[in-house]
Structures are given as structure tokens and as C-alpha cells.
Amino acid sequence: MASASSSASGPVPTGATLDWDWNTVLTAAQSSKLTLLVVAPSIACFLWFFVAYQTSPLKKYPGPFLAGWTNLWRLSKVYGAEYAQTMKKLHEKYGPIVRIGPNLLDLDFPELSRTIYNTDGKWVKSDFYKNSSSIIDGKITYHMFSETNNVEHARLKRPVVRHYSVPAVLAMEAHMDKVVADLLQHLKKRFVEPRKVCNFGDWLGYCESGPRHHLPGYEHTLTRSDAWDFLGIVTFSTKFGYMEKGYDFDGTLAVADQSIDYLALCGQMPWTDYILDKNPIYPLGPPNISNVTNIAIQKMTARLKGEDKVFNPEKPDFLQYFIESKSTHPEIVDEGKIIGYLLLNLIAGADTTAITLRALFYYTLKDQRVWKKLESEVRSVFRAFEPAAHSKARALPYLDAVVNETLRYHPAVSMIMERIVPEGGLVLPDGSVVPGGQMVGMNPYIVGRNKKVFGENADDFYPDRWLQRDGENDEQYKERMQLWNQAMLQFGGGSRICLGRNLSMMEVYKLVPTLLSTFDIELEDPNEIWWYSSRWFYRTKGVNCRLRPRSD
Numbered sequence: 001m002a003s004a005s006s007s008a009s010g011p012v013p014t015g016a017t018l019d020w021d022w023n024t025v026l027t028a029a030q031s032s033k034l035t036l037l038v039v040a041p042s043i044a045c046f047l048w049f050f051v052a053y054q055t056s057p058l059k060k061y062p063g064p065f066l067a068g069w070t071n072l073w074r075l076s077k078v079y080g081a082e083y084a085q086t087m088k089k090l091h092e093k094y095g096p097i098v099r100i101g102p103n104l105l106d107l108d109f110p111e112l113s114r115t116i117y118n119t120d121g122k123w124v125k126s127d128f129y130k131n132s133s134s135i136i137d138g139k140i141t142y143h144m145f146s147e148t149n150n151v152e153h154a155r156l157k158r159p160v161v162r163h164y165s166v167p168a169v170l171a172m173e174a175h176m177d178k179v180v181a182d183l184l185q186h187l188k189k190r191f192v193e194p195r196k197v198c199n200f201g202d203w204l205g206y207c208e209s210g211p212r213h214h215l216p217g218y219e220h221t222l223t224r225s226d227a228w229d230f231l232g233i234v235t236f237s238t239k240f241g242y243m244e245k246g247y248d249f250d251g252t253l254a255v256a257d258q259s260i261d262y263l264a265l266c267g268q269m270p271w272t273d274y275i276l277d278k279n280p281i282y283p284l285g286p287p288n289i290s291n292v293t294n295i296a297i298q299k300m301t302a303r304l305k306g307e308d309k310v311f312n313p314e315k316p317d318f319l320q321y322f323i324e325s326k327s328t329h330p331e332i333v334d335e336g337k338i339i340g341y342l343l344l345n346l347i348a349g350a351d352t353t354a355i356t357l358r359a360l361f362y363y364t365l366k367d368q369r370v371w372k373k374l375e376s377e378v379r380s381v382f383r384a385f386e387p388a389a390h391s392k393a394r395a396l397p398y399l400d401a402v403v404n405e406t407l408r409y410h411p412a413v414s415m416i417m418e419r420i421v422p423e424g425g426l427v428l429p430d431g432s433v434v435p436g437g438q439m440v441g442m443n444p445y446i447v448g449r450n451k452k453v454f455g456e457n458a459d460d461f462y463p464d465r466w467l468q469r470d471g472e473n474d475e476q477y478k479e480r481m482q483l484w485n486q487a488m489l490q491f492g493g494g495s496r497i498c499l500g501r502n503l504s505m506m507e508v509y510k511l512v513p514t515l516l517s518t519f520d521i522e523l524e525d526p527n528e529i530w531w532y533s534s535r536w537f538y539r540t541k542g543v544n545c546r547l548r549p550r551s552d
């Protein structure tokens, strides 16, 4: 070992011969700084997580080990885009209760659906929802979906809720008929006459790095453009033009996808929204749906000035209703709120309906027994090239069964709908109590496949399960349906139930019989496996079909 005096690197006590090396001392000092800067916080962090983990009241519940420690685990599962499938496997492994976050349980107890999703105002949405808000005049502003305060939510909903009721939606049937009639003509000209393949889903390469234009032979994203144009018409009497152009010409649909993915990813660790989208210095969030926002602003301004030439007062639309609510509820509704209501209609409504329609065609066409049964029921009532009347369509039992089965089997929202357990806690069927302040929720995909409710074949697409069984009397059938409906959370539940469900069901019940009674439809490749991405929305692409004029 060298003496310290031989070192040029620092003062040495006089006369002392030291048996150490200043480099070693410095290295030690540096490493203790390192210890302070890196190791100590890591230990503190570990201890914090360890204590939180050990003392958590949810520790007793089963689930993946890492999920109990950090929300990064569930973030990674959302990122993987196989969320619903992963959760299903976890429930198969652990049972009806799975701890998927340090403070979050995913429950598969349909009997609790009316407790957790109810109207008493005590169950509050978690912070998951908050990031789907916007900054208006420098202030974070929530809409009906993102508002977690139940009192404020009820205030926002009050002026508009009646416009989504069944009678109000039925008053819009004339609008819908126009979109359906246009769609039939488009299909005839674009696909039936030139004998081209029609894409019932999104065209290949959409939203990926490739150019944003149609590929030859796969021109039309039928369900999606129809759903967007339909909502454009009922919302402000104007189609976006996706059906005419046949592709996402202004990029809106791609941006809508990004904002829904942002909701799902950022919602796993809600504080990240303050670093990303709500960052006051440099917002890094998803791009706005500026095209649609601009259209909404233009339409509202023109309507308020009496300059909207396309609006026909005999055919009411949501914009008109929202403008009226400004007079009936001036203390709640201003022009900013009207834009919020308009945008929510589009973002919450178009893709959910498109996903449902696409799933219905995919699963039904894949099972020719089901397809033929549906086709013959529909054709016994409706003629070709005639928009199906909603009231007649609702009376068709097999169509009803197919729609229910599609909603059960492929819910457009396939992620846990988080709620905060109120004071007093939640008693689970196993007798354990989840204390107030913790989070629980159910996933429509998981409860929709509960084998105790739907039977051993719950993982099969089998619409006939919804029909009255041989030997089952009316009372028994009614009871079974009541039980099954508890497990149908496709539209959420309670006071936060989907506001647009009547509207989307009207579209589905009109469009499906109209298409089946007008065309012979078949999958181009009966073995087609579609693309999917399961996050908040269970999105899909594909379903390429050949359409021919109806042969019988």
C-alpha cells in the first residue's frame, strides 16, 4: 500500500505517515455520495413499497405478485393490447377476485353489478376517467364521461338526458333512414356492381405507418364510416363524408384511436396526465380531434346565427337540443358545454357502435348456421333496398338474440370500469370486506363470460342461448333473462350508464336487417382471422366481404 505523503492530492497531517491512498478515500467519498443519491432513495422507495404492500388491506386477495406492488404491472398489460384476454386468463387462474393493482380489485361477481354501478351517488368513478378532460381557458374541464363528482355529473347531465331517451331517439329515425339509404347506394356502386371486396372493418394498414389512403380492392371501412357519418347526421345534420370518400381523409379517425388509447394507458397511473396532456409548459398528450372540433364550432356558430342551410327544423338533431338547453338551463349550459356535448357524442358513440357492428358480422358470418337463420328471419319481414323500420326490427327474436350475444361476447368497452368503494366498505360474496377508499370494478368482457351465469359454453358465440328454451315457461325465461342482464355490463350501469345506448342500438337494429335483406353477403376468406387490439375499446380490423344482389 502506498503512503499518503507520496500522494499529491491533498493536505497531510504533519509528520504523519499514513498508510492509505487518497484515491481510495476519494473513491469512497464519491461512492458514498452515490450511495446517498441512488442507493438510499432506492432503499427508501423499496421500503415504502414494501410497507405499502405489507399493510395493504387488499394483500389477502390473489393476483400477480407484481400487481400488488405497482400500477406499472397493469400499465404493461394495457400497453400489450391483449388486456381482456389477459384478465380472462387471470380470472381462470385466481377465481372471481383478482388484485390487478396495489389498490384495485377486478371482480367477477355479476350479483354485485347493481351495487357497484348504481344510482345512489355513493359509488364514485376513480381518477382513471379524469384524463379524458380538456383545458378550456386555462382550466381543466370535465364532461359527462370524465366528471367523477356525482353531483356535478348530475348537473351536467340534467339538461340533455331526455334527448337520449327512446322516444327522442325514435324521432331521429328519419335521419337514420337517409344514412342507410345512402349507404346502400354506395355499396351497390362501389362493391356490388364492380364486384369488389368490401371491408367491413378498417382497411389494411390503417393507422399504422403506411399512407393514409385506401388500398385497391379494400376501399371502404364500412362499419366505421357509417357509424361516424350516422353520428354526424344525428348530432348536427351533417355527414363527415367518410362514406363518400371511403377513407379517413382528414385523419380524425386515427386521432380518435389515439385519444382512446391515451385514456386507457394514462388511466392506469392517472398522475401521468399532469406530465403529459395537462403539462402547463409543454403538453405531450394525444393530438386533439381538431377537425371535428372545428366542424362542431362552425356548425354551432352557423346555427346560432340562423345560417345553417342544411338544418331542417322538422328533423331535430342533437345540436338543436343542446342549443335549446342553453335557454332552459342557462346556469349550466354555455357554448363551451355545447361543444363538449357534441364531441362526446362522437368520441363515445361512433367507434363503440362500429366495433359492435363489425363483431356482429364477423362472428355471425363465421357460423353459417347462425347467419342463415338470421338471414331467413330478416328476409321474411324486410324487402331489399328499404331501410328497415326500427319497430319491426326490434320484434325479431333471432336478431335480438344475435345482438345480445354480440354485446356479451365482444363488448366494445372491454376494460375494468373502476369505482371507489364508499365508506362502510363492500362485502364480497366470500364474506370478506373491501374497505372504503379502495378501488374495485368489473369488466364487461369478464362478467359476460361468467360460466355460472351463461353456462359452460360461455366462451362460444352462440346466439340461441338467448331464446326461450324447450320446456322453459315464460316465468322461468323471464327470471333467467333478469339474471343474465345483471351480467350484461356492456353499457355500464347505474347513474353512469351509457347515455347513447338507445341511439347505438337503433343503428344496429336498423343497419343489420337492411344489409341482410338487400345483399347476399359472404366473407371473402371464411378462415379470415381479424386483427384486434384490446385496451379500453376492443378494437378490430378486417372482415372483408363480397356483396351480391339478394338472390331470393
Ligand code: HEM
Binding pocket: 144, 145, 157, 344, 345, 346, 348, 349, 350, 352, 353, 356, 411, 412, 413, 417, 418, 489, 490, 491, 492, 493, 495, 496, 497, 498, 499, 500, 501, 503, 504
Ligand atoms: C355499442 C355502442 C356503445 C357502447 C358499447 C358504449 C359503452 C359505454 C360504457 C360501457 C359506458 C360507461 C363507462 C363507465 O362507466 O366506465 C359508456 C358511457 C357513455 N357513453 Fe356509451 N357506448 C356506446 C355508444 C354510445 C353512443 C352512441 C353515445 C352517444 C351518442 C354514447 C355516449 C356515452 C356517454 C355520454 C357516456 C358517459 C355517461 C355518463 O357517465 O353519464 N355511447 N358507454
